[in-house]
Amino acid sequence: MKNSNKNKKKIPIKQKLLILVFFVLGILFISMGIILNIKSNPKTIMKKSISELYLHINNAYKYKQEIISINSNFMIDSSFDISSIYNQDDEYSKYFYDAINNTKNRIVYGQDLSNKKLLYKIHSNKNNNSFIYKNLFINNSTKYIKLDNKNQYINTGTNNIFELYNDSNINEKLNYLLEFFTNSFIDNINDKDILVESTKTIIDNNQELVYKISFSINNDNLIRILNSVHNDIVNDEEANSIISNIDNNYKDKEIPVDEHLLRENTSIGIIVYTDILYRTKKYEIVYQNDLYEKRIAYTPLEDYSIITISNGEGIEKIYKITGNKDKYEIDILNSKNKLIGNMTIENSEDRFTIISTSETDDNKIMLNIDRILSNIDKNSYNANLEIHYTNTNKITKKKELTIDIKGYTKVKRNAIIEESIDNSIIYDTLSLEDKENIDNYNKLLLGKIIKMEDTNE
Secondary structure, X not given: OHHHHHHOOOOOHHHHHHHHHHHHHHHHHHHHHHHHHHHHOHHHHHHHHHHHHHHHHHHOOOOOOOOOOOOXXXXXXXXXXXXXXXXXXXXXXXXXXXXXXXXXXXXXXXXXXOOOEEEEEEEEEEOOEEEEEEEEEEEOOEEEEEOOOOOOOEEEEEOOHHHHHOOOOHHHHHHHHHHHHHHHHHHOOOHHHOEEEEEEEEEOOXXXXXXXXEEEEOHHHHHHHHHHHHHHHHHOHHHHHHHHHHOOOXXXXXXXXXXXXXXXXXXXXXXXXXXXXXXXXXXXXXXXXXXOEEEEEEEEXXXXXXXXXEEOOEEEEEEEEEEOOOEEEEEEEOOOOOEEEEEEEEXXXXXXXXXXXXXXXXXXXXXXXXXXXXXXXXXXXXXXXXXXXXXXXXXXXXXXXXXXXXXXXXXXXXXXXXXXXXXXXXXXXXXXXXXHHHHOHHHHHHHHHHOOOOOOO
16 A cells, blocks of 8 residues: 555646646636626626516515416405595695595406406595596407596407407416516617626625626617517517407507606616626616615525615615515614614415504604405405504604505405496597597596606706
8 A cells, every 4th residue: 555655646846836827717717708798698697687586576475366367257346545644845745645635446357258358447536526537348359448437438449358368378478478578678778778897786784796787768768668679579479469469459559759758867777786607696776867866776685685775875774574475574774784673574364464663863654554354265255454654753743644545355256247338439439639538548647646747847
């Protein structure tokens, strides 16, 4: 044995150094290759990261699917009252909270696939006057709408949504459409608008070296991208078939270039941070205009996740989330990582609750959400909902914002849908003004609720 050890050749020091040099160079070349790949394929990495984000979101929720599924018959009838009191100086916010205060609301959604009927209603009354009124009714392959409780339904043409709903592969098709839209959206971003840089960012209280892949959306490039996505969908046989069943006129619905989807001087930034192996470390969305900046960052970690809310001056709040679909515990921290509150989210077969309390130097915020299911059987269940939110100024003791919502929902299987369309009007026989009111109803409604013109201008 001793002789065999003596016969072993020792590797010369120069050769060892040469091997070490080649090893280091190999690592450097591999690293450079990865860096160059990130810079040449940022869209591919962003698609992968967003796909992972979809999984994070989907895995965070627990669904009750015994009665409701997209290709079954069911009816949801929900009524809820909203009261809100706003005691601050922001005129824009005051308009919104005054608009929803003392409203009585009802939302109905039902589908009877056997008889090819689908019904959607949203009604809101304020001071006994109709604030919002919209009915959508699909009977066989014809779509009807009603925008006033005093008038009859309007026949707006063909809708083939039941061809999609009766398809046993509907979930796969909708997932295909979502993935196609996401990939097309990213593909249609101009390469020059995507920035890739090496930087440092905070991950779980530690500064880490990462690659930051980002792009910014303003009104002009958003319209260009969405119209390019529209063309991609129309030219893809599978995507076009799916979307045409949802909206028969989709191919004619390009967005006018003078449309205002985002306010002037407003941008939305989307940022993905990865390590050198393309593993996503953090997501961030930045909303910004001349006067305002808001950042929301989401960091998924092995045992918990972190959501960070920031403004132009720095971090406002940090939410550290632990738990699973049945129960989440959330610590609320300030910019100095000091605990300022907590939130508990619980989800069982018959109850969903959120209880949250947090305090800053100036304010105390309380949120309680309680949704209780009752009379549960294989064909129906009821749900009672209560939401209470207060934001109290600790110095003046005045409640700066209070929101109360109380609601009741009935969910049942095999609901019968009965809507009268005997005296319906053909869309093409309407006046140009009536057609514009119908076509722009959703935009007019949005303006009615949030007052799209900036009151500060």
